[in-house]
Amino acid sequence: MKIGVSGHQKRAGIDWGWVRTSIRHILIEKNASTAFSSLAVGSDQVFATEAIALDVPLVAVLPFSDYERCFSASDLQDYRELLAKASHRTHINKQGDDETLFFEAGKKICELSELMVFIWDGKPSVGKGGTADIVDVADNLDKDIIWLNPILRERRDSFPS
Numbered sequence: 001m002k003i004g005v006s007g008h009q010k011r012a013g014i015d016w017g018w019v020r021t022s023i024r025h026i027l028i029e030k031n032a033s034t035a036f037s038s039l040a041v042g043s044d045q046v047f048a049t050e051a052i053a054l055d056v057p058l059v060a061v062l063p064f065s066d067y068e069r070c071f072s073a074s075d076l077q078d079y080r081e082l083l084a085k086a087s088h089r090t091h092i093n094k095q096g097d098d099e100t101l102f103f104e105a106g107k108k109i110c111e112l113s114e115l116m117v118f119i120w121d122g123k124p125s126v127g128k129g130g131t132a133d134i135v136d137v138a139d140n141l142d143k144d145i146i147w148l149n150p151i152l153r154e155r156r157d158s159f160p161s
Contacts, residue, residue, distance in 0.1 A: 003027065004036035004109035006134040007043025007119025007150075014150040016046065019119055022148050022155060023050045026117055032056045036109045038063060038102075039082050041075050043119035043150075048082045057087040061109050063101040065091055070098070102129030110137045115144045121151045135159070 003026070008014060027035070027050055035051035036059045037044045051058050060083055071079050083089070092104045106129060110116055116138045118131060125132040138145055139159065147156040 001030045002034045002114045003032045004113030005047040005117045006131050009042035018153045019150050038105045052085050060086040060089045062091050063105040099128040106134035107137050118147045
């Protein structure tokens, strides 16, 4: 199964150990054949790391060619290591500001995936292209989803009506 991710980069109260374990379980349970991630700090990198550890081919969907400028010096090395391990890279070939291109990358991940994993607290996005925006895309595309609430440590296989 082709599985994509969208989720928080940083949020107070996230149990990253629980997130990591949950992602590993999902990738195994769903017999992941390909993993799609933008390799952003946080959820995307945890997802990518677990996919690589399980030998699931990783496709890096990058919002723009100079994406490295979005990483702090301390996070850049992790990004580069994951990117080097990706089996394939794709760039969003559109024009726009960073937020628009982050949204386009999330949308592309949704389009390429059969299942989307959201690491999300259920709150609205802060700026265009956040997880809540990609949740809306997945809903409009009628994608199968798994919602991991990293604050409450809850898994749902659908969104509340």
